[in-house]
Amino acid sequence: MGSRRTLLLAGAALLGSLALAEEPALDPYSGFKMAGDWEIVRANCIACHSPKLVTQQRGTEAQWLNIIRWMQATQNLAQFDPETERKIVTYLAEYYPPEKDRRRAPIPPDLMPPNPYSTVTNQAQ
Ligand code: HEC
Numbered sequence: 001m002g003s004r005r006t007l008l009l010a011g012a013a014l015l016g017s018l019a020l021a022e023e024p025a026l027d028p029y030s031g032f033k034m035a036g037d038w039e040i041v042r043a044n045c046i047a048c049h050s051p052k053l054v055t056q057q058r059g060t061e062a063q064w065l066n067i068i069r070w071m072q073a074t075q076n077l078a079q080f081d082p083e084t085e086r087k088i089v090t091y092l093a094e095y096y097p098p099e100k101d102r103r104r105a106p107i108p109p110d111l112m113p114p115n116p117y118s119t120v121t122n123q124a125q
Helices: 002-022 038-045 051-055 061-074 082-095
Strands: none
């Protein structure tokens, strides 16, 4: 009886720690996930805009690097030394990667209402 309860508690604790391992805690100041080189990102990415602009974005390393290049070309963002830039891009791609399911699946055509603006007549909607 007592041992079963202990086992359950141990199981719950294990699940809890697994969940924590998956989702790093958030920095109360910036909202960044506190893992990896997050402090380098916080030091370099929140001077000009809200950190939310960063944390709501998703991308691969190439996509994050593109955003950085775009800011450097058009928004006065300074060049980083290569080491710092690599750490920033690695962190962002690891903790803010592209998400597969950000959009719902399209509604099947047979569940759609007729399109009132359709210029095609005689077409099954
Ligand atoms: C020198 C100022 C400056 C710094 C530092 C800066 N940004 Fe930006 N960033 C901007 C400006 C300006 C915009 C455009 C803001 C707007 O549209 O309101 C922007 C926009 C963005 C966007 C939105 C892009 C889009 O397509 O909407 C992201 C994501 C972003 N920044 C990420 C970062 C990251 C990551 C860093 C750190 C490497 C960073 N920023 C550092 C100036 C900066």
